[in-house]
Amino acid sequence: MPRLAPKELKLEAKEREHLEKLINRHTTEQQIALRAKIVLLAELVSSDQSWKKLWCKALRK
Numbered sequence: 613m614p615r616l617a618p619k620e621l622k623l624e625a626k627e628r629e630h631l632e633k634l635i636n637r638h639t640t641e642q643q644i645a646l647r648a649k650i651v652l653l654a655e656l657v658s659s660d661q662s663w664k665k666l667w668c669k670a671l672r673k
Contacts, residue, residue, distance in 0.1 A: 621655045623655050631648040632652070635649055
C-alpha cells in the first residue's frame with residue numbers, strides 16, 4: 613500500500629507567536645503545550661526522519 617505524503621503546514625506569524633506563548637506560559641496545561649509543540653515542529657519538517665530528530669531534541673529542552 614502506498615504511503616501518503618504529509619500535507620505541508622504553513623503558519624502565519626500570529627499563529628506561530630500564539631503557539632509559542634502557550635508553550636512558554638506556566639499556567640498552560642501540559643497536554644495543550646505538547647500539542648502546540650507538535651504543531652510547531654510539524655511546520656518545520658518535511659520528512660519523518662528529520663521530524664523524529666527535531667522532536668527528540670525538543671523533548672530534551
